[in-house]
Amino acid sequence: MSSEIPPVGEIIAARAGEEMALNERHLNPQMGRVLRTLGFDxxxxxxxxxxxxxxxxxxxxxxxxxxxxxxxxxxHPEVLAAVQETLAARTANLPQLGVTLLSGVLAEQLLARAPGSLGAMVPANTGTEAVEAALKIARAATARTRVLYAEHAFHGLTLGSLSVNGNAEFREGFGPLLPGCEAVPFGDEQALQRELEAGDVAAFIVEPVQGKGVNIPPAGYLPAAQRLCKQAGALLICDEVQTGLGRTGRFLALEHWGLEPDVVCLSKALSGGLVPIGAVLVSREAFEKVFDRMERAVRHGSTFGGNDLAAAAALATLRVLERDGxxxxxxxxxxxxxxxxxxxxxxxxxxxxxxxxxxxxxxxxxxxxxxxxxxxxxxxxxxxxxxxxxxxxxxxxxxxxxxxxxxxxxxxxxxxxxxxxxxxxxxxxxxxxxxxxxxxxxxxxxxxxxxxxxxxxxxxxxx
Ligand SMILES: Cc1ncc(COP(=O)(O)O)c(C=O)c1O
Structure with a gap:
């Protein structure tokens, strides 16, 4: 094979149809077998x-x-245009020792649409990265280590998120996972109360509607979870990576129950599916406990977090979502x-x-x-x-x-x-x-x- 790589347009035109063979050779042959078995290849x-x-x-x-x-x-044409406009503007993306406009405007716009309990945004690139940040923030803000999660929960597949994953199939073979993470049955207020009573829990992380199986909580469960967390000094983390951005018929699913959590994780639909993105919305109080002095300014972050392309795509997504009802x-x-x-x-x-x-x-x-x-x-x-x-x-x-x-x-x-x-x-x-x-x-x-x-x-x- 020639080592010269043609322009991407030529690759798309000339090599269409090679996907399965390339996957077989270089990516995930087991996935290829699944696709062939189902005829989805x-x-x-x-x-x-x-x-x-x-x-x-x-x-x-x-x-x-x-x-x-x-x-x-x-x-979506407007999200494509937002990305193209940002590229054409040759923005000063990712100065790192410097801050940028688009990510600030995105934080402003997301926080304006989120519950009043939230006052700052931590940028990320994926759902699991948003969850990792939320777990770290909860531990640092409370100076506690225990984290509760729901059975059947799915919060991503990196090691921290996997430690709060309620499905054995995903966890198997990757242990030992993070100590201090314990599952409670989804929808069981008493079980949650029992675990919180010791007063040593940093956070309860929960999807308002569970993605694996589409499990909808009993009516009073999430408001009760919020009350119990507050009483116990634990943070409530709503993982809205899947449910956020209108999916459940509200901008955030937590609005169905009028929740005011300490942390909300977003990703997936936030940038219209075009550019990887994640965002963690955090209460001012928790945020300031984590980033509490100058030498802790870069205590958490990631190289591409808050990049201009993702922020531009997200701003266009919010505009279309609202304008088009x-x-x-x-x-x-x-x-x-x-x-x-x-x-x-x-x-x-x-x-x-x-x-x-x-x-x-x-x-x-x-x-x-x-x-x-x-x-x-x-x-x-x-x-x-x-x-x-x-x-x-x-x-x-x-x-x-x-x-x-x-x-x-x-x-x-x-x-x-x-x-x-x-x-x-x-x-x-x-x-x-x-x-x-x-x-x-x-x-x-x-x-x-x-x-x-x-x-x-x-x-x-x-x-
Ligand atoms: C609720 C929830 N949290 C986190 C994640 C992980 O997101 P990602 O795959 O972008 O890491 C997912 C992915 O499906 C999810 O549904």
Whole structure:
């Protein structure tokens, strides 16, 4: 191979179709096997709004949303323009011993939209980096080490965030993790109270709606958690990396419960999915305890944190979100999606529950009560736990051109995180496609199960 690297436009034009082979050779071959097993090994050539477009020009409705970063849809023209304008302005990006305008304006704008308890911003580049900063701030501000987190929580995969991850599949093999991190059941006020009582907890970190499984807390849980944390002198950290920026039908999900936390983590949708970004909003009090004297000015930070491209993309994202009423659209389309899909739980034995808040939506499946369908379900789950969900997402993709995801390891939950600008037609199309696939699974259970077991074996072999 020639060592000369052509301009990127030429690479995109000349080498399209080589993705799977390159992945196989240099990136993650196990991921390649998963994609081939499911038949998801497409050559994607473009992203536009709520859609991904393949090499033959077919449009797929993207309900994965790049794990929730594409709140405005893909490649929103105003976010692209903001990045291009910043590049054209040749800004004095990252002076390091110096401060910049755009990151300051972003902090000003985010804090103006956040609860009054928050008074400063710490920039970051990703969700997990925002969480790492939040954990460090909590420990330094309280001079305590214990951190409580919820079972099934997901806060990222670096070592600090992994230490507060409530899913064994992610933690396994990476220990020992941070000492002092303990799980409490999500939604259990008494359990939280018991752990906080000792008075040695630095923080309780919680997603207002859990991403893994889309678990919505009982009504009084988060306000109670806030009260209990205050009483115990522990900080409440709301991880809004996934729920923030309108996803749940409010700008921040914490608004559903009127929370005033000490720390809020943001990332994902904040820069329109275009530039990596993270931000931690912190109470003035906690912030000043951490950055309390001149020699501690760079006590925490990262090289690219607060860079101009990310800040510019974020400011454009905030503008579009508000001008186009996307938070309100998320609320309305989320309600419509629930209205259309909740009845599936009555119509289909395998549908256990449909739940959602705004455009964070999930459907959970469970085994049929008895008979041949129950035996087939058991055979599939023996081949691979969580397989039924895979069997729903495969025909949704191939026959209906809809991309959605299984909500976590070993769970029969499918999740959707559509772009917040999705319209009623697409919501109806998804609901109808889902019903079509479920109806077929029920009409032809043995063909469905045979296919599943074959696929399950394939996936097992691929491990
Ligand atoms: C709630 C939450 N926190 C943190 C993260 C980690 O973000 P990142 O993947 O950008 O590190 C995620 C990612 O899915 C998340 O959903």
């Amino acid at each position: 497409k050559t994607w050539v473009r992203g536009e709004g709520a859609h991904l477009i393949d090499a033959s020009g077919e449009r797929y409705l993207d309900l994965y949303g790049g794990y929730g970063v594409f709140a405005l849809g893909r490649n 996307l938070v309100e659209n998320a609320r309305r389309m989320g309600e419509l999606l629930l209205e259309l899909t909740e009845p599936l739980a009555e119509r289909y034995e395998v549908v256990r529950e449909v739940r959602g808040l705004g455009l964070m939506w999930a459907i959970e499946f469970g085994p049929p009560a008895r008979g041949v369908r129950r035996r087939l379900w058991n055979a599939m789950e023996r081949a691979q736990p969580g397989l039924f969900s895979q069997l729903i997402i495969v025909p949704l993709f191939h026959e209906h051109h809809i991309l959605c995801q299984v909500a976590g390891h070993h769970m029969n939950v499918i999740k959707a995180l559509p772009a917040l600008m999705i319209d009623e037609g697409e919501v109806r199309r998804f609901a109808a496609a889902l019903e079509d696939v479920l109806a077929r699974a029920e009409r032809l259970p043995s063909a469905f199960a045979r296919f599943g077991v074959r696929m399950g074996r394939g996936a097992l072999a691929a491990r």
